[in-house]
Amino acid sequence: MSRWRIARLVAGKDLRIERRSRVLTNQVLPFAGVTMVMFAFALDASNVLERVAPGLIWLATLFSMLVLVQRSFAIESDDGALDALRVAGVDPVAIYWGKSIALAVQLAALEIVLLIAAVLLYGAEVPLGGIVLLATTLVTATCGLACVGTLYGGLTAGFTGRETLLPLLVLPVVAPVLIGATRAVESALGTDGVALSEGWPWIGLLAVFAVAFGAGGALAFGPLIEEAT
Amino acid sequence: MTAATTPTTAPVEPALRVRSSGTMATRTLGIATIVTMGWLVAFGLGFSPADRDQRDAVRILYMHVPTAWLAYLAFVVTAVSSAMYLFGKKHSLGFDRVAGASAEIGVVFMALTLVTGMLWGKLTWGVYWQWDARLTTTALLFVSYIGYLAVRGLGGTHDQRAKRSAVIGLLAVIEIPLVHFSVRMWRSLHQEASVLDSDGDVDMDGLMLFSLFVGVVAFTLLYVWLLLHRSRVIAMEDLLDDQGLDRALDQRRAEFL
Amino acid sequence: MSGGIVAMQDAGYIFGSYALTFAVIAAFTWRVIRGGRRLANHIDDNDKYWT
Numbered sequence: 092m093s094r095w096r097i098a099r100l101v102a103g104k105d106l107r108i109e110r111r112s113r114v115l116t117n118q119v120l121p122f123a124g125v126t127m128v129m130f131a132f133a134l135d136a137s138n139v140l141e142r143v144a145p146g147l148i149w150l151a152t153l154f155s156m157l158v159l160v161q162r163s164f165a166i167e168s169d170d171g172a173l174d175a176l177r178v179a180g181v182d183p184v185a186i187y188w189g190k191s192i193a194l195a196v197q198l199a200a201l202e203i204v205l206l207i208a209a210v211l212l213y214g215a216e217v218p219l220g221g222i223v224l225l226a227t228t229l230v231t232a233t234c235g236l237a238c239v240g241t242l243y244g245g246l247t248a249g250f251t252g253r254e255t256l257l258p259l260l261v262l263p264v265v266a267p268v269l270i271g272a273t274r275a276v277e278s279a280l281g282t283d284g285v286a287l288s289e290g291w292p293w294i295g296l297l298a299v300f301a302v303a304f305g306a307g308g309a310l311a312f313g314p315l316i317e318e319a320t
Numbered sequence: 321m322t323a324a325t326t327p328t329t330a331p332v333e334p335a336l337r338v339r340s341s342g343t344m345a346t347r348t349l350g351i352a353t354i355v356t357m358g359w360l361v362a363f364g365l366g367f368s369p370a371d372r373d374q375r376d377a378v379r380i381l382y383m384h385v386p387t388a389w390l391a392y393l394a395f396v397v398t399a400v401s402s403a404m405y406l407f408g409k410k411h412s413l414g415f416d417r418v419a420g421a422s423a424e425i426g427v428v429f430m431a432l433t434l435v436t437g438m439l440w441g442k443l444t445w446g447v448y449w450q451w452d453a454r455l456t457t458t459a460l461l462f463v464s465y466i467g468y469l470a471v472r473g474l475g476g477t478h479d480q481r482a483k484r485s486a487v488i489g490l491l492a493v494i495e496i497p498l499v500h501f502s503v504r505m506w507r508s509l510h511q512e513a514s515v516l517d518s519d520g521d522v523d524m525d526g527l528m529l530f531s532l533f534v535g536v537v538a539f540t541l542l543y544v545w546l547l548l549h550r551s552r553v554i555a556m557e558d559l560l561d562d563q564g565l566d567r568a569l570d571q572r573r574a575e576f577l
Numbered sequence: 578m579s580g581g582i583v584a585m586q587d588a589g590y591i592f593g594s595y596a597l598t599f600a601v602i603a604a605f606t607w608r609v610i611r612g613g614r615r616l617a618n619h620i621d622d623n624d625k626y627w628t
Contacts, residue, residue, distance in 0.1 A: 242491075246484060250474045260467040260488070263460045264495050267502035274506065296502055303494050311487045314406070338622050341613030361595065377587060380594045387598065428605050436594040443587050542602065549609045552627055556616035559624055 094185045101176075101189025105163065106196060114162055115197050120204055123155040127208045142283055144215040145276035148205045149269050152236070155201055156194075157258050160240040163194055164248035173248065173316060183313035187241060191308070195237035202229050221279035224290045228279060231294055232272035235301035239264050242308035245315050264304075271296040341552035349545045356538035360386075363531035371528070377443035378528070384436040386535035387429045388458075390543050394426030395465065395492070397547070402489030405482055413558070414551075416482035419489055421550035423468050425543060430462045453504040460499050464492055478558055 109115050130147045134140055140147075167173040176186060206225075209215045217225065243260045247253035271293040277283065278290030342350075364382035371378035398419045405415035437455065438448040449455065472485045622628055 246471070246487065247474075250476075256467070256470050256474070259463070259470060263464045263467070263499070264491070266460055267498045270502045270506045292505070296498075296505065300498055303498065307491060307494050311491065314483055315487055338625050338628050339614060339617050340610065341617060341625075341627070342610075343627055357599075365591075365595065376591055379591050383594050383598045425605075428601065432598050432601055435597060439590045439594045443590055546606065546609060548627075549613060552625070553609060553612045553616060555626065556613070556620050556624075559620055560616060 094182055094188070097182060097185035098188035098192065101181075101186055102192035102196070105166070105190060105193030108166055109193070109197065115159070115200070119155050119158050119162075119197075120201065122158060123151045123201055123205055124208060126151045126154060127205065127212055131212060140213040141215055144209045144213040145280060145282055146269075146273045147213070148202070148209050148276065149232075149272050151205050152198065152202055153262065153265060153269060156198060156236055156240055157261065159194060159197055159201075160244040160257060160261070161254060163190060163241070164244045164253075168248045177316060183316055184309045186316070187245070187309055187312035190245075191237045191241040191305075194240055195233050198233045198236055198240075199229060202233065215280055215282070217279075218281055221281065221287060221290075224275065224287060224294075225279040227294055228272055228275040228290070228297065231297035231301055232268050232275075235268050235297055235304060236265060238301060238304040238308045239268075242304065242312060242315075245312055248316075267296060267300050271300070341549045341556070346545060346548050349541060349548075353538060353541040353545055356534060356541060360531070360535045360538045363527070363534050368527045368531040369525070374444050377440055380436055380440040380443070382531050382535045384433060384440055385532055386539035387436060388433040389536055390539040391426045391430040391433050393540070393543060394422045394429065394547075395461070397422040398426065398465075398468075398489050399493050402486035406486045406490065411479070411482070413478055413482055414555075416478070416486065417551045417554040417558070418547065420469075420472055420485065421547055421554055423465050423472075423489070424550060425546050427462065427465050427469060429539075430458065430465070434458065434462060451503075452507055453500055456503045456507075457496065457500040461492075461496060464495065468492070478561075 127147065130151070131140055134143065164173075167176075173186075177183070206217075210217065239261060243257060243264070247256050247260070250256075274285075275290040275293040275297070278285040278287055278293075281287070360382060364379050368379070368382070370376045401415040401419040401422065405411060405413075405419065408415065437458075441450060442448050468485060468488050471488050472481055474481070474484070476484075617625070
């Protein structure tokens with residue numbers, strides 16, 4: 092089987108588990124939603140909320156991503172599924188790609204919901220001209236986040252204390268995504284009168300991030316899960 | 321001598337004459353470190369002149385710059401020895417210990433760098449913190465290496481620890497340029513929010529440069545000293561760990577039989 | 578800025594940074610040395626690669 096086919100199978104498996112268990116829809120999305128409401132409580136004035144809406148979308152995404160990553164590897168390590176895959180000689184790079192794709196799909200769904208929440212709750216507006224930039228930002232940022240999340244999720248999988256360690260490891264690494272994606276969405280939504288053209292350089296940053304960590308993760312994932320217990 | 325006069329009392333553990341992680345070489349190095357540190361204080365607080373713009377606040381830089389230099393040196397050593405471990409044929413744990421020891425030293429001195437930098441910033445800029453690229457990258461780097469040390473403490477065998485932490489140590493090489501670049505791009509948008517009236521770079525005259533040079537030498541010596549000792553201590557910790565495991569296994573086996 | 582150390586401006590910050598740096602170095606160094614002494618008593622000399 093080719094690497095790509097295995098990756099698709101792994102991704103399909105993860106998404107199927109997700110569809111049946113409904114953790115994303117029943118737990119993670121409500122969590123993200125309540126985070127958005129909490130932001131509103133903390134930042135009170137509605138004109139402030141509209142200005143900081145792009146940043147809040149990505150902050151809520153990052154926090155929810157930590158939950159998703161935990162979940163993504165809990166289903167593997169709980170019944171030794173990762174060990175079984177490894178013993179069966181499944182290409183680790185394919186596992187990495189597969190799990191990244193599954194995570195990316197879930198993150199994308201999450202981001203769209205959060206964006207809608209921002210429009211409804213914070214009064215953010217999506218101008219027609221910004222839709223291409225917005226979609227590109229979502230795709231590139233999601234790829235980067237999924238690559239990093241899967242990599243560090245695999246690193247901490249199967250160890251006690253991973254729940255507390257994962258945020259400490261992941262958040263500093265994804266800081267560029269938070270900065271880049273927030274600025275790009277700001278210019279896509281025209282927040283504070285930021286011009287549309289100012290958003291595109293940030294796409295470059297997000298793309299470089301996704302490629303760098305995608306490549307690094309694919310190289311590192313094999314040695315990492317070989318060691319996982 | 322005592323053994324000659326009272327031959328009946330043999331030492332319980334004969335091979336225990338080395339009672340520390342020190343050697344003649346590290347002792348010499350330690351003395352050299354203390355001497356250059358003394359020079360550094362003398363030059364930093366005494367001989368070197370106050371700066372025209374920053375006045376006496378510039379003296380903090382004789383602590384701040386060498387600690388920053390040491391911290392970055394330590395993290396480079398961590399990355400290099402992580403690579404040596406991961407790509408070396410033998411996967412020698414010695415490199416892993418050097419990487420771990422170096423990261424510990426780096427975290428301690430990065431904390432010092434941040435604090436002394438804040439004190440200097442308060443005097444020069446009027447605020448403790450500036451969201452500029454250098455500071456922000458340093459802060460994120462600090463947090464990242466705290467995470468690295470936490471990963472080292474996760475448990476498992478020494479080889480597992482070595483492999484996991486080596487991967488993290490190398491990922492930092494991808495991470496740091498991206499963080500630095502993104503923060504720089506971000507801050508270039510917000511120049512008007514900046515409160516600094518000088519960018520903090522000083523035109524240093526001869527004596528100031530020399531003081532800084534003394535500081536860098538002193539802290540490099542300190543780093544080498546600390547690295548040697550700390551990696552020896554980690555080696556002993558690992559060894560005791562293994563021995564403890566063997567002993568526990570023996571006990572279990574004895575109970576079982 | 579003549580007048581020596583006593584008349585130094587913002588002496589608290591400056592001496593504070595020196596004192597803090599050396600205090601942290603001393604504490605770290607002490608910890609490392611003490612750890613070395615403690616462990617060295619439990620380990621055979623042949624295993625101490627630096628001897």
